Each structure stands twice: as structure tokens, then as C-alpha cells.
Amino acid sequence: xxxxxxxxxxxxxxxxxxxxxxxxxxxxxxxxxxxxxxxxxxxxxxxxxxxxxxxxxxxxxxxxxxxxxxxxxxxxxxxxxxxxxxxxxxxxxxxxxxxxxxxxxxxxxxxxxxxxxxxxxxxxxxxxxxxxxxxxxxxxxxxxxxxxxxxxxxxxxxxxxxxxxxxxxxxxxxxxxxxxxxxxxxxxxxxxxxxxxxxxxxxxxxxxxxxxxxxxxxxxxxxxxxxxxxxxxxxxxxxxxxxxxxxxxxxxxxxxxxxxxxxxxxxxxxxxxxxxxxxxxxxxxxxxxxxxxxxxxxxxxxxxxxxxxxxxxxxxxxxxxxxxxxxxxxxxxxxxxxxxxxxxxxxxxxxxxxxxxxxxxxxxxxxxxxxxxxxxxxxxxxxxxxxxxxxxxxxxxxxxxxxxxxxxxxxxxxxxxxxx
Numbered sequence: 001x002x003x004x005x006x007x008x009x010x011x012x013x014x015x016x017x018x019x020x021x022x023x024x025x026x027x028x029x030x031x032x033x034x035x036x037x038x039x040x041x042x043x044x045x046x047x048x049x050x051x052x053x054x055x056x057x058x059x060x061x062x063x064x065x066x067x068x069x070x071x072x073x074x075x076x077x078x079x080x081x082x083x084x085x086x087x088x089x090x091x092x093x094x095x096x097x098x099x100x101x102x103x104x105x106x107x108x109x110x111x112x113x114x115x116x117x118x119x120x121x122x123x124x125x126x127x128x129x130x131x132x133x134x135x136x137x138x139x140x141x142x143x144x145x146x147x148x149x150x151x152x153x154x155x156x157x158x159x160x161x162x163x164x165x166x167x168x169x170x171x172x173x174x175x176x177x178x179x180x181x182x183x184x185x186x187x188x189x190x191x192x193x194x195x196x197x198x199x200x201x202x203x204x205x206x207x208x209x210x211x212x213x214x215x216x217x218x219x220x221x222x223x224x225x226x227x228x229x230x231x232x233x234x235x236x237x238x239x240x241x242x243x244x245x246x247x248x249x250x251x252x253x254x255x256x257x258x259x260x261x262x263x264x265x266x267x268x269x270x271x272x273x274x275x276x277x278x279x280x281x282x283x284x285x286x287x288x289x290x291x292x293x294x295x296x297x298x299x300x301x302x303x304x305x306x307x308x309x310x311x312x313x314x315x316x317x318x319x320x321x322x323x324x325x326x327x328x329x330x331x332x333x334x335x336x337x338x339x340x341x342x343x344x345x346x347x348x349x350x351x352x353x354x355x356x357x358x359x360x361x362x363x364x365x366x367x368x369x370x371x372x373x374x375x376x377x378x379x380x381x382x383x384x385x386x387x388x389x390x391x392x393x394x395x396x397x398x399x400x401x402x403x404x405x406x407x408x409x410x411x412x413x414x415x416x417x418x419x420x
Contacts, residue, residue, distance in 0.1 A: 008096055009047055018222060023049040023097060025221040026119055030054045030109045030136060031126035032083035034201045035150050037067035038210030039124055039217070040087055044094040046218060051091055052120070052389060053084040053104040054112065066203045082106045088392050103389035108132070110293065110315040112388045114139050114259075115363025119385075122220040124213055125149040130176065131315065134254065137172035140164055142259040146220040147172065150213040152201055157209040160231040160246070161216050170229045170246040173254030208236050261365055261380035268382045269356040269364065276355065276366070277346045280379060284370035289344045292366070293359050299338040313359035314340070343369075355381065362387035 009019060025048045029036050032055040043051055058080040064072050067083075069090035074081065084104035091102045105112055109132060117123060123145055125136045133149065140147040140162070147162040149172055162171055212232070219226060231244040248256075265279040273289065280287050294314040298307045299321040308321040344350045350358060360366060362383025369376040385391075 012046060016222070017046065017218065019047070021221050022047045022218070024121075025218075026050040026052065026121045027217055027221075028052040028054070028117060028120045028123045029126060030123065030132070031128070032057070032067075032069075032087050033063070033126065033128070034066035034203070034206035035126035035152070035210050035213070036124070037063075037069045037083075037087060038206050039126060039150075039214045040091055041068050041094060042211060042214035043217065044091045044100070045096060046214070047096040048218075048221070049097050049099070050101040050103070052116070053087055053091075053102065054107065054109045054116065055083045056106055056108050057083055059083055059086055066201060066206050088390075089397070092392060092394055092397055100394065102392045103385060104392070105389050108315060110135055110313070111359070111361060113292065113359075113361030113364035114143060115361060115383055115385070116388050117143055117145055118363065120145050122146045122148060122217045124217055125172075126210075126213070134173055134176070135315070137162070138255040141171050141255050142257065144258055146225070148213050148216045148220065150209050152205050152209050155202075155205060155237045156233065156235045157205055158231050158233040159209060159212045159216060159227070161220075161225055161227040161229070163220075163225045163228050167256045167258065168248065170248040171252065171254050171256065174249040174252045175231065175244075175246050177249065177251075177253050205236055208234070259365055259378055262377045263379040265379045265381060267355070269360055269362045269387075270354055272352050273344060273355055273358060273360070274346065274351045276368075276379070276381070277351065280368050280377075283377075284368055284372075284375075286370070286372050287346065288369040288371055290367040290369065291342055291344065291358055291360070292364060295341045295350070295358055297339040297341060311357075315359070 007013075009017065012022075013019070027043050027048050027050070029040055029043075029051065032040070032053055036053075036055065040051060040053065059070050059082075063083070064070050069087045070083070071086070074086065084106055088102040088104045092100060105116070109116065117139060123136060123140050125133050125147060127133060127136075136147060136149075141164050144164050146164055149160045149162070151158055160172065160175070163169065164171075216227065227243070229246050231246060232241065233244070234241040263280070265276060267275045267279050276289060277287050291313075296310045296312055296314050296317060298309050300306065301308050301323045302320040303322055306323055308323060310317065310321060341350060344358075355364075360381065362381060364381050364383070365378050366381065367376060368379055
């Protein structure tokens with residue numbers, strides 16, 4: 001490795017950061033709250049070549065004190081701004097890479113599917129939702145992409161590191177088998193924390209653990225894991241720390257197997273699922289498609305019990321189902337319970353729906369079962385990163401603003417049809 005004596009990255013070189021590894025590194029950060037923002041700032045200053053940002057939330061006033069990439073002067077009453085768009089502009093301004101690339105998606109990460117992680121060097125989980133953490137644990141395990149997970153509250157926090165190099169390693173779900181804690185926005189989560197008498201995250205806490213997570217991610221770019229399969233916890237006020245070695249749980253509900261795409265099918269996510277059935281019929285005459293997540297057709301209203309049509313993947317449901325009008329005053333008629341679909345056959349009603357509406361994203365990996373021959377294959381839909389992310393470089397960005405007509409919260413960053 002060539003040591004730069006007086007160059008921009010001379011100190012990083014002395015610390016063991018290899019410029020080639022940093023330049024070709026692709027860091028995916030999911031969650032652009034206090035943790036994600038501080039992590040992205042560090043990776044940008046360190047010169048990581050490509051950063052991908054995923055978050056569906058908008059900037060709140062309270063974010064400014066803990067998220068250094070969100071400018072106070074860009075807070076305009078009545079005009080929401082997506083966190084990832086704000087962060088993308090800041091990364092381009094701060095990055096010390098020679099040709100930085102920033103991709104961002106204003107979506108829940110589940111809506112993007114495994115294609116969002118194609119070519120990733122490491123994924124950083126900086127989200128509040130336990131279900132999303134579980135999803136990231138599973139998909140990174142299946143794709144064999146290293147995972148760094150960070151979390152904190154009050155004056156305590158932790159990071160955990162999972163190299164995901166083999167099926168025998170412990171995963172995040174070995175430590176957290178139960179994940180049904182609900183899906184909350186950043187604002188809702190903060191209010192819930194306060195209501196429980198706990199202290200929300202502060203900038204000193206966010207900066208401390210985000211620095212640890214960023215260093216772990218940079219280590220992964222070099223193939224170096226100082227805390228493999230371990231959780232490091234720290235109280236920043238008392239200095240008390242601990243390291244927990246996570247062991248493999250044989251009853252772990254998570255994924256411990258690698259997923260390989262055996263067949264690339266000429267089907268896009270915008271086409272109906274029936275197109276996928278036709279594409280696989282030569283080797284699966286009566287195909288059975290396994291959806292990537294539970295699809296909720298309907299569920300009882302929490303107030304009156306009547307059935308409410310939902311027609312969405314389970315991860316897209318953030319609130320309990322409720323009738324739209326006056327259901328609280330009607331008698332409890334009683335619904336039939338939630339109707340959930342996990343597999344679809346050619347004759348089913350859902351076969352006519354676009355793949356995207358069923359939670360199957362561009363470039364997604366789909367398990368197709370052939371009950372006749374008792375075999376199954378994983379197929380991959382057409383699609384690339386441009387179907388999932390908006391790409392920003394210094395060439396297509398000027399004066400600190402993207403060259404698109406508006407970068408306000410005017411809708412998702414990918415094609416219509418998203419179930420979110």
C-alpha cells in the first residue's frame with residue numbers, strides 16, 4: 001500500500017485505510033436518522049466510493065440537532081423534504097472520493113427487494129423497526145453481504161457485526177428471535193420513547209456509536225472484522241462497556257442459507273405475475289410462486305370487526321386496519337379474521353396483479369416451486385439499480401442542488417405501482 005505523506009488521505013493511509021478498497025467500496029445505509037446521518041457523514045469524509053441511502057421518512061425539526069447533514073435553513077414550513085435526498089446532496093459536498101456516487105431511494109427497504117444490495121460491500125442497519133432489522137439480517141445473510149447493526153437510546157448504545165461469510169455463523173436473529181415491535185416513523189418513535197419515560201438519542205450518543213459503526217463498515221471494506229458475531233455495548237456517561245459473543249441458535253427463525261439465482265427470466269416487476277408463470281412453465285408446468293413477504297388481502301377493523309380490504313404486503317402496513325367511516329358506532333358484526341397469502345398459483349386472483357403490487361421488486365429473487373416434479377428454483381426478475389435508486393454524482397448535480405425540477409417530498413423515487 002502506498003502511504004501518502006502530505007495528501008488528503010495521508011492520515012487515513014497511516015491508519016491502514018487502503019485507497020483502492022475505499023474507492024471501490026459500496027456502503028448501503030438503511031435509516032437516515034441520527035445514526036444513519038452521522039455514519040454517512042463519516043463514510044463521505046473517509047472517501048468511500050459509493051453510498052446508497054434508503055429511508056422513506058421526511059426531515060423533522062428535531063432531526064437537525066442530531067443529524068449533521070440536515071441544514072436548518074432548508075426547513076421550510078409546509079414543505080416536507082425526504083431525508084435521503086437531503087443526505088445525498090450533503091454527501092456529494094463532503095465526499096473526499098475522487099468520483100463519489102450516491103444512490104438514494106425514498107422507500108421502505110423491503111419495497112426495494114434484494115436487488116437493492118447488488119454489488120454492496122457492507123450494509124449498515126440504522127433503523128428503529130425490529131421487523132426491518134430482521135429483514136436486513138435475513139437478506140444480507142442470504143446474499144452473503146456483511147451487516148453492521150447499530151442502536152442506542154438515552155446514554156447507552158451498541159453495535160453488532162455479522163460477516164455473513166458462512167451458514168454456520170450466528171446472525172442478528174439468533175439474538176433477537178422475536179421482532180413484532182411495530183413500525184414507527186421517526187416522530188412517532190421519539191414520542192413513544194418520551195411517553196415511556198426514556199431519553200431519546202442525543203448528538204453525543206449518535207456521534208459515538210455512529211463512529212463505531214462507520215469504522216466497522218470500513219473494516220468490512222478491507223475484509224477485516226474486529227467484532228465478528230459480537231455485540232459491543234457502551235454507556236457514554238459512565239464508560240461501562242461489555243462485549244457479548246452471539247452464538248448460533250439452532251431454532252433461529254432467520255435465514256441461514258445462501259440464495260442463488262439459477263434462472264434470469266424475461267419478466268419485469270411491472271408485468272402481472274401471470275407473465276412469470278408463463279416464463280417458468282417449460283420446466284414447471286404447474287408453478288407455485290412463493291411471495292417474498294406475507295400479502296394481506298383483508299383484516300378485521302379494530303373498532304367494529306368488519307372486514308377491511310388491505311391488498312398490501314405485511315411490511316407496508318403501519319397501522320391497525322380500520323373502517324373509513326363511523327365504524328365505532330356500529331355493532332360488532334365480526335369479521336372472518338385476517339386473510340393472508342404467501343403463495344400464488346396460476347389460477348388465483350392475484351396472478352393478474354402486477355408483481356410490484358405484490359411486493360416483488362425489479363431484480364427480485366423469487367422462489368418458484370414445481371409440485372409436479374417436487375423441485376424448486378430461485379429465479380431473478382429483470383431490473384437493475386436504476387429501477388430502484390436515484391443516482392447522484394457531481395456531474396449531474398450543481399450548486400448543491402439536484403438538477404431535477406424539485407427535490408421536495410413529491411413522491412417515491414421509482415416507478416409507479418409500489419405497494420407502499
